[in-house]
Each structure stands twice: as structure tokens, then as C-alpha cells.
Amino acid sequence: xxxxxxxxxxxxxxxxxxxxxxxxxxxxxxxxxxxxxxxxxxxxxxxxxxxxxxxxxxxxxxxxxxxxxxxxxxxxxxxxxxxxxxxxxxxxxxxxxxxxxxxxxxxxxxxxxxxxxxxxxxxxxxxxxxxxxxxxxxxxxxxxxxxxxxxxxxxxxxxxxxxxxxxxxxxxxxxxxxxxxxxxxxxxxxxx
Numbered sequence: 001x002x003x004x005x006x007x008x009x010x011x012x013x014x015x016x017x018x019x020x021x022x023x024x025x026x027x028x029x030x031x032x033x034x035x036x037x038x039x040x041x042x043x044x045x046x047x048x049x050x051x052x053x054x055x056x057x058x059x060x061x062x063x064x065x066x067x068x069x070x071x072x073x074x075x076x077x078x079x080x081x082x083x084x085x086x087x088x089x090x091x092x093x094x095x096x097x098x099x100x101x102x103x104x105x106x107x108x109x110x111x112x113x114x115x116x117x118x119x120x121x122x123x124x125x126x127x128x129x130x131x132x133x134x135x136x137x138x139x140x141x142x143x144x145x146x147x148x149x150x151x152x153x154x155x156x157x158x159x160x161x162x163x164x165x166x167x168x169x170x171x172x173x174x175x176x177x178x179x180x181x182x183x184x185x186x187x188x189x190x191x192x
Contacts, residue, residue: 042096047174049092057088066173109150110166112139112157121156121191128187131167131180134159140189144178145170153179159190 050064061071126140139153
């Protein structure tokens with residue numbers, strides 16, 4: 001057992017040493033080449049970068065979203081795997097860097113009218129309908145866009161045109177949605 005802890009502590013020490021090295025060298029790289037550790041100057045969303053890393057470089061990052069990609073470095077990583085990630089980000093940056101990137105719209109947040117308590121709405125009789133027909137109806141389930149996992153709607157709230165428009169925009173950007181059916185025709189659960 002002591003041997004296993006020695007290996008784990010060694011890996012933690014090596015990872016921390018490498019992260020310290022990154023903290024010193026990444027700002028130096030950023031002064032000489034386009035930033036490769038952020039998607040600010042790329043004509044791609046975080047979802048796009050997530051997919052490129054997975055499909056082209058066989059790298060699974062934690063999450064990709066409209067505006068971010070999150071890669072977590074842990075004791076399970078090696079110097080080679082970290083360098084592979086940095087090199088992949090450098091290649092992506094060189095491929096998609098733009099002096100004038102297309103703006104990525106910011107997420108809109110709404111405060112819908114609460115018509116019923118979430119509990120009462122959740123246990124009410126419901127049906128699935130196409131989202132474009134849901135304006136004015138009462139949500140029967142929560143709708144979450146992940147990340148960040150903050151509900152766009154919770155059960156009992158009135159569905160507005162603004163929520164429908166934002167929901168469709170976020171889906172088109174490739175965000176993951178919890179609480180709806182999307183088989184080419186997006187449907188959400190509403191009260192009957």
C-alpha cells in the first residue's frame with residue numbers, strides 16, 4: 001500500500017511541477033503567437049473546438065460550450081498527454097485564427113412568470129408538443145442547457161417567444177439540452 005501512495009504522490013508532484021512550468025511559459029507563448037489556450041480569436045465555438053479535439057486529435061476535454069472549452073489536467077496525465085493537448089490547441093489556433101472573428105452571441109437569461117409551483121406542475125398531466133407551438137403554455141419539466149446547467153425553464157413557468165427563440169439558437173450552436181426530445185422536431189413537455 002505504501003508503494004501505491006509513493007507512486008501517486010510522485011505523479012502529483014510531477015503534475016504540479018509541469019503546471020508551474022505552464023504558468024510561466026504560456027504567457028510567453030501568448031506574446032509571440034495567436035492565443036492557443038482560448039477561443040477568443042477563432043471563428044469557432046467551444047462546441048466546435050470540443051468536437052475537433054475529439055475527432056481529429058483523440059482528446060476528450062471536460063466540456064465545450066458556446067464560448068468556452070474546459071480541459072482538466074490531473075495526476076492521470078503525463079507530460080506527453082499535456083504536450084499533445086497544447087500542440088492540438090496550437091494547430092487549431094493556426095488553422096482557425098482570425099483577426100476579425102465572427103461574434104458569438106451571449107446567452108440570454110429570462111425570468112418567466114411562475115404560474116404553478118414546480119411540484120404541482122411536475123405532477124400535473126402533461127404532453128409533448130413541438131417547441132414552436134409552446135408559446136404561452138406552462139412547462140411540465142425543466143429545460144436545461146448544459147453547460148452551465150442553469151434551467152432555461154422549470155416546471156410551472158410560462159413559455160415565452162423569447163425563451164423559444166433562445167432555446168432554438170442554443171440547440172443550433174450544438175449545446176447539450178436536458179429535458180426535451182430532439183429527433184429533428186424539438187418537443188418539450190407542457191401541461192395539458
